[in-house]
Amino acid sequence: MKKKDLDERKKKVLQAIVEEYINTAEPVSSGSITKGHGLDYSSATIRNDMAQLESIGFLDKPHTSAGRVPSAEGYRYYVNELLKEDNLSLEEIKYIQNKLKIKVNEIEDLTKVATTTLSEITHYTTVAVGPKADKQIIEEIKFVSLGQRMLMVVIVTDTGLVKETIIKFDEDITESQVDTLNNLFNTRLRGKPLSKIDKPMADYIFSEVHYSIGIMKAIIEQINKIVEEENNNIFLEGAKKSFDLPEFKSMKVAKNFVNLLDAKDEMLEIFNSGDAEDINVFIGDDDENSNLKDFSIITFKHTLGDKDLGTIGIIGPKRMDYAKVIAVMKYISKKLNEDNDKKEGM
């Protein structure tokens, strides 16, 4: 049997199982879904369907006399084919509106508020990562001296993001040197992506500036550090909530969770791999020794027009309430764009 060709009843059975399991976190028996969910068959009939759904890999059986549990594939089919839109309650809508109403100076703050709100409404752990360095265009680089031996570098990007760093030197730095720096860096980097501040760029700067190698080295080092940090910056919210989930009774699951949150590279890869237009659902595979085994990640891009302002996501159990989460995300995503439009126009 082709996996796509589920007859209507089997679809309903799968859907009922997934939804039941999301609610109860217990294996679902054939008897428990004979009524409701648009079904009205005997448990024997359901059982036959279940056996087939298992044989094509959509269901798992913890052991003979337990019910069935959706497999990662089962969840995927459910999310792609069976999920029906959930509607937010009026309170939820009001709550979100109220939260996103705040005035912010940096887009980054707005992303954070949205991430926090998402966690508050869904009760899952949420995460925000900034846009990658190659997506951020430098609008201005400004060097400001703070006393004789201290210099601040400010980088303003088109995402409204402003990054600063302080550099201290062993030697004095003059105002004219600061001017040179401002000229040099701006003519060279304005309009380029953040990621352009790299080795070739450093070499060029070195070739242009013949004095104070020490100063130049310190500057380039520090700027590289900002870019690096910017590329690896992860904001986390509501991690503690996850520990109330029933799956966290298993120490193994809890440990996988903290390992997952700690594996920033893995997280960044997932968060940056999603499609820009859509809500992306990553359902943890069944691989026994993956951190992701028990979890799913759902992400969406915070955008303004075609500007990438970073990715916001949720990390929950595979058994998470996909319909609700996706509905909340869609709403927040829409609101973020509305608000941004207003801000642009102001």
Place this chain on the structure above:
Amino acid sequence: MKKKDLDERKKKVLQAIVEEYINTAEPVSSGSITKGHGLDYSSATIRNDMAQLESIGFLDKPHTSAGRVPSAEGYRYYVNELLKEDNLSLEEIKYIQNKLKIKVNEIEDLTKVATTTLSEITHYTTVAVGPKADKQIIEEIKFVSLGQRMLMVVIVTDTGLVKETIIKFDEDITESQVDTLNNLFNTRLRGKPLSKIDKPMADYIFSEVHYSIGIMKAIIEQINKIVEEENNNIFLEGAKKSFDLPEFKSMKVAKNFVNLLDAKDEMLEIFNSGDAEDINVFIGDDDENSNLKDFSIITFKHTLGDKDLGTIGIIGPKRMDYAKVIAVMKYISKKLNEDNDKKEGM
């Protein structure tokens, strides 16, 4: 019996029990400490001592036929009276030296490196909190305009800390306004602690500047936000390591741990309450429903002369290796001061 008047043998027995428990995480039986630890008595003798140590509250008994476990009071006595200095291995010393050698631009970075190193050597979770706002003296406030409607505020404090924030306005701001701001804030705030940027100060500024109430409000709001953030800033390292501890097999303990890390106010209170000169040991009380029940916190102040540069600490199980942790902390604390001396002199 007075708690302080333990005879020599009882001290040794208590010490042996604590150390054995630290090693094994299992209740300690009378039989297991008849030899070694400077003891050479029969188990019956040890048993008598144990019974008395229990009656004065230094030991607990999970149940009749288990061994004994130190109580919070027992740990306290051990730490205050019995602990003998541990020595670091040559490798450990080298490792720390190497890590702290790095050149930093902000003291904050040095604190972070020290905190990370502390976690790496001890394998416990470590934490750093910055100095409180009333301990940080403002050396300069600088307003820098970034385009017509964007202003950056930089605050340099005597701890070398530089805080920046960006403020966006709905109206244009002129260079002369920026000059006024610089004058006003600097004459008023230079030499004052960060915490002085408060309501009375805001009122004063309002009374002096008669134009652009909107701009002034935005500025004061933002500055308050920095100070607030600065006061609540917690840096955490190695939280994941704790999950390998045997005590984390109990979900209750794991949950207490994440709750503890999440309860920033509680953490800050503990971290800020320590004595400046010393290494401070907070041993979790026996109170059943406290987050701290299973944990101890050890802190020391990162200082330079009499300047408070923040507090660094460790959060581990009550059963943690106090001798080792304290030894490492003492060494790092000393090194931080040495390095700072060098940095001051450069």
Place this chain on the structure above:
DNA sequence: TTTAGCAATCAAACACAAAGAGTGCTAAAG
């Protein structure tokens, strides 16, 4: 004061039975 000896205590481990949940299969009914 210390220790040997021993009964008493209690968790942990084991074994076994019974109960309960749920399946898979078969054969009959629709």
Place this chain on the structure above:
DNA sequence: CTTTAGCACTCTTTGTGTTTGATTGCTAAA
């Protein structure tokens, strides 16, 4: 051909009683 009732079978969970082993507390002797 699809659906369903019926029932044997499987496997976990729960309960119970038993044994084992660790460890203590007490007593009486060294």
